[in-house]
Amino acid sequence: MNLLKNTKGITLITLIVTIIILLILAGVTLNLLTGENGILKQATNAVDNYSDAAEKELSDLKNLDQFIDSFSNKKHNTPQTDLTLQNINLYF
Secondary structure (H helix, E strand, O other), rough: HHHHOOOOOOOHHHHHHHHHHHHHHHHHEEEEEHHOOOOHHHHHHHHHHHHHHHHHHHHHHHHHHHHHHHOOOOOOOOOHHHHHHHHHHHOO
């Protein structure tokens, strides 16, 4: 009967150890989220990089559209056309 009484339930020491381990894990998780190079900071940087890249791509597309319009309005096989054909490499 004494053997059953000693093995029942959770002891106070195991409860304290479990709480300490959970607090350590919570601290590590918060540091990964909000630290200097945390997930939130990296997500903010990714949004900024995406916005910059989208603006650059839109600008490049506008320039390419203007280039194609200027090319289609000129006669073929002129020296000016040959110079602009060399500029195509800037876009591809």
